[in-house]
Amino acid sequence: MSTSTVTTTAPADRPADEKTPPRPSRRRGESGLLARLTTHGVLTVASLIALFPVAWLVFLSLGPDKDDYLRPGGIWGKMTLDNYTFVLQNTNFFDWLKSSLIVSLGTTFIGVLVAATTGYAVSRMRFPGYRKFMWVLLLTQMFPVAVLMVPMYQILSDLQLVDSYLGLILVYCSTAVPYCAWLMKGYFDTIPFEIDEAGRVDGLTPFGTFARLILPLAKPGLAVAAFYSFITAFGEVAFATTFMLDDEKYTLAVGLQSFVSEHDAQRNLMAATAVLIAIPVSAFFYLVQKNLVTGLTAGGTKG
Amino acid sequence: MTVAIDRATGKRRGDRAPRPGPVSRLKRGYQKHWYAYAMIAPVALVLGVIVLYPLAYGLYLTLTDADSLNSARTIGVNEIEATYKFIGIDNYADILWGETAYDRFWSKFVWTIVWTAACVALHYGIGLGLALLLNQKLRGRTLYRLVLILPWAVPTFVTVFGWRFMLADAGIINDGLSALGLPTPAWLEDTFWQRFAAIMVNTWCGVPFMMISLLGGLQSIDASLYEAAEMDGANAWQRFRHVTLPGLRSVSSTVVLLGVIWTFNQFAVIFLLFGNTAPEAQILVTWAYQLGFGQQPREFAESAAYGMLLLAILVVFTSFYRRWLNRNEQQLAI
Numbered sequence: 001m002s003t004s005t006v007t008t009t010a011p012a013d014r015p016a017d018e019k020t021p022p023r024p025s026r027r028r029g030e031s032g033l034l035a036r037l038t039t040h041g042v043l044t045v046a047s048l049i050a051l052f053p054v055a056w057l058v059f060l061s062l063g064p065d066k067d068d069y070l071r072p073g074g075i076w077g078k079m080t081l082d083n084y085t086f087v088l089q090n091t092n093f094f095d096w097l098k099s100s101l102i103v104s105l106g107t108t109f110i111g112v113l114v115a116a117t118t119g120y121a122v123s124r125m126r127f128p129g130y131r132k133f134m135w136v137l138l139l140t141q142m143f144p145v146a147v148l149m150v151p152m153y154q155i156l157s158d159l160q161l162v163d164s165y166l167g168l169i170l171v172y173c174s175t176a177v178p179y180c181a182w183l184m185k186g187y188f189d190t191i192p193f194e195i196d197e198a199g200r201v202d203g204l205t206p207f208g209t210f211a212r213l214i215l216p217l218a219k220p221g222l223a224v225a226a227f228y229s230f231i232t233a234f235g236e237v238a239f240a241t242t243f244m245l246d247d248e249k250y251t252l253a254v255g256l257q258s259f260v261s262e263h264d265a266q267r268n269l270m271a272a273t274a275v276l277i278a279i280p281v282s283a284f285f286y287l288v289q290k291n292l293v294t295g296l297t298a299g300g301t302k303g
Numbered sequence: 304m305t306v307a308i309d310r311a312t313g314k315r316r317g318d319r320a321p322r323p324g325p326v327s328r329l330k331r332g333y334q335k336h337w338y339a340y341a342m343i344a345p346v347a348l349v350l351g352v353i354v355l356y357p358l359a360y361g362l363y364l365t366l367t368d369a370d371s372l373n374s375a376r377t378i379g380v381n382e383i384e385a386t387y388k389f390i391g392i393d394n395y396a397d398i399l400w401g402e403t404a405y406d407r408f409w410s411k412f413v414w415t416i417v418w419t420a421a422c423v424a425l426h427y428g429i430g431l432g433l434a435l436l437l438n439q440k441l442r443g444r445t446l447y448r449l450v451l452i453l454p455w456a457v458p459t460f461v462t463v464f465g466w467r468f469m470l471a472d473a474g475i476i477n478d479g480l481s482a483l484g485l486p487t488p489a490w491l492e493d494t495f496w497q498r499f500a501a502i503m504v505n506t507w508c509g510v511p512f513m514m515i516s517l518l519g520g521l522q523s524i525d526a527s528l529y530e531a532a533e534m535d536g537a538n539a540w541q542r543f544r545h546v547t548l549p550g551l552r553s554v555s556s557t558v559v560l561l562g563v564i565w566t567f568n569q570f571a572v573i574f575l576l577f578g579n580t581a582p583e584a585q586i587l588v589t590w591a592y593q594l595g596f597g598q599q600p601r602e603f604a605e606s607a608a609y610g611m612l613l614l615a616i617l618v619v620f621t622s623f624y625r626r627w628l629n630r631n632e633q634q635l636a637i
Contacts, residue, residue, distance in 0.1 A: 036441075039436050040443075043433070043436055047447055047450040050450055050451050053465040053466055053469060054457055054462065057462075057464070060468055117343070118346040125342075136350065137346075139618065142564050142614060142617040144568045144610055144614060144617075145568065146613060147358070147607070149592070149595060149596070150364060150604075150610065151361035151364060153596075154364070174353045174354045177349050206338045235571070238571070238574065242596050256464065271464070274461045278457045
């Protein structure tokens with residue numbers, strides 16, 4: 001930390017008769033002007049880098065012509081919202097949105113429902129096979145798309161579930177369920193064990209303790225798990241691309257790819273669709289991001 | 304009824320009586336732990352049905368010569384029976400040391416390792432740097448934070464397309480470079496630059512998660528430790544080295560492991576950035592997908608074999624990682 005500081009206020013916690021400090025003093029947590037400028041500089045640059053690709057996409061979506069992305073300067077003169085109206089009126093955007101929502105909400109619902117008790121069990125109870133079970137939960141996080149895709153495809157086509165919402169939901173649950181259980185364990189760990197004890201002393205069964213005391217307290221944790229499985233399912237590309245064959249059942253992630261085919265690349269429409277997808281998702285993300293962060297790190301910091 | 308909530312009662316597991324016989328142990332275990340088992344049953348069931356069964360089936364497929372021409376399928380009203388046959392470990396042998404195994408597997412293997420190492424190092428390094436900056440008292444801190452997590456907030460499949468526009472031959476990035484008098488690489492065509500672009504885009508996408516997790520870790524470090532270090536005359540670097548880094552250890556070990564797993568399996572970035580135009584820039588995951596679903600005939604067995612190999616690599620890596628952590632007396636959060 002640099003010491004070239006211009007102090008504006010005299011430190012209050014220093015005895016008045018102290019004569020010695022030629023060395024500039026500052027309060028804890030404040031840093032020098034130079035350091036502050038550097039910090040702001042770095043953060044501003046980083047913010048611009050984070051912002052630019054998204055802003056660029058928004059800008060391009062306003063250009064009416066499909067090759068405008070090559071001549072961005074020309075867009076200023078002829079900005080229009082035509083792309084948006086076209087996408088909303090003449091494509092399957094709403095079908096795709098419907099598919100995405102059905103699949104993501106279905107996954108979220110099953111994931112949270114199934115995983116809640118397990119998260120509690122692995123947070124509070126030690127049973128033979130505990131370590132193995134946790135290892136399996138971790139193992140499922142490691143599955144490359146390639147490992148389950150082929151057998152899933154075969155099994156689902158045997159069951160006639162290819163190109164159906166239920167099939168895709170089942171596939172997504174294979175990652176969402178263990179991940180939810182794991183996230184919720186992290187959250188349950190942060191709830192004091194004394195609450196369980198109090199419940200048990202008052203005569204509740206372990207399940208009663210869970211359902212009546214812990215579950216209401218764990219609402220933020222449930223929300224994080226729900227939200228995280230929603231986002232993951234919403235943004236998944238590989239399985240959706242392979243398993244959804246019908247134009248109307250595409251999820252948004254697949255539908256977006258369909259704008260660029262071998263013959264034709266309607267990049268202006270694609271940009272507009274991308275923005276339409278991004279706005280609600282990002283808004284939602286920002287609403288819950290505080291909880292999300294606490295939830296994720298609670299899983300990460302507690303043993 | 305005894306139910307083992309031993310973390311709640313503070314009872315340790317260590318004090319064992321002499322072991323009884325297997326049957327009564329099973330019975331006692333059941334009586335003591337049935338609640339725990341009942342509560343994990345839903346997940347265990349789901350995992351068994353939609354993970355383990357497909358996994359076992361996939362393992363069987365890798366030992367056959369299944370592709371889209373000999374698998375069971377329905378064409379119109381005709382149902383065609385599967386005709387693939389068991390061929391043992393030929394698929395694995397062919398991938399690992401068959402002819403041209405270097406071009407098909409090992410070169411991609413090396414690139415996948417480079418890709419994972421580079422991305423995770425960049426994610427962690429940049430994420431930690433930004434987290435340290437954000438952890439100060441600073442005007443506009445919240446605003447910076449909100450802007451910096453934007454790449455995480457917008458779905459990857461959206462932002463990757465944004466990058467594709469920017470990286471295109473006459474896109475904004477090359478415009479900018481040529482305006483500065485710098486060479487303008489063919490980002491989406493030349494192998495080296497494809498790889499460079501892929502790492503760049505993935506870094507952009509992955510930094511916010513690291514940054515936010517590490518920021519949470521930083522905020523949980525006790526401020527009195529810094530005061531004590533300052534009292535002892537530690538300078539800024541020493542405080543970082545001996546207070547901050549040890550304080551971040553448990554968060555770091557977890558996010559690095561997650562980062563390695565996610566990056567190794569990162570499908571969307573490379574698939575959406577290049578489609579199937581870049582055989583050299585494919586990592587193993589996207590290559591396996593390409594074999595199984597991106598070409599005709601679809602090589603199901605080989606694709607599944609790639610998947611198994613990938614899983615094996617990750618399992619081996621994670622085991623060593625855990626062992627290494629345990630030796631350094633750290634517990635992984637997972």
